[in-house]
Amino acid sequence: MSLLTGAVVLLAMACVANLLLLVAVLRRLREHQERLDAVRPIGDTDETELAPGQQIGGFTATTTSGDEVDQQSAVAGTTYVGFFSPTCPPCHEQLPLFLERLPQDARTLAVVLDDGDSPQERAEMVTRLKARTPVVIARPGDEIVQAFGVSAYPAMFVLDGDGVVQAGGHTVASLPRLQAV
Structure with missing residues (x-):
């Protein structure tokens, strides 16, 4: 009889442990969903991004080197602008292609999202970009992101x-001037 009691107690403990684990996983999923919502609000589609032929909005931002940029200074000629997030796997895939395929004499600007997560990955991304282009660190909703x-x-x-x-898009291949030759 004590063997049966021991088995029931062990099973009950396993059930409680499973329940606690489930609650922890659900809490973590909720946190991740909130982070995703901060980067891309529910219901938004790519249609909110500027399409070819549209004018960028007004903005003022400061680069990591302390220089001020605005919509006028950022576009004194053909300019390539890239927005990247350190917590976005496709960003890590596209970043090397973006840097590799930029014309050497091109005017460029990169914006790295600061969503409060991954400061080390953000710093690494900024370092890679700074070697080639001015970099602005922006939070979701900043003027440059909205522009x-x-x-x-x-x-x-x-x-x-x-x-x-x-031209605009989410991959280097979507930018005709940067497609592989």
Whole structure:
């Protein structure tokens, strides 16, 4: 009889442990969902991003080197702009392609999202980008993010000298001037 009692107690403890684990997993999923919602609000689609022919909005931002950039100074000629998030796997895939395929004499600007997570990954991403282009660190909802209507990452744009989007997309292949030759 004590063997049966021991088995029931052991089974009850396993059930309680399983329940506690389930609660922890659900809590963690809720936290991740909140983080995702901060980067891309529910219901938003890529349609909120600027399409070819649209003008970028006004913004003022400071680069990691302390220089001020705004919509006028950022587009004094054809300019390539890339938005990247350190917590986004596709961003890590597209970043090397973006840097590799930029024309050497191109005007560029990179924006790295600071969503409060992954400070080490963000620092590594900024370091890689700074070697090639000015970098702005922005939070979701900052002027520069809103000026381009970015709601999903990565986002890349080719602008003309008037700040009009010539091409845009989420992959380097979506930018005609950066496609592999």
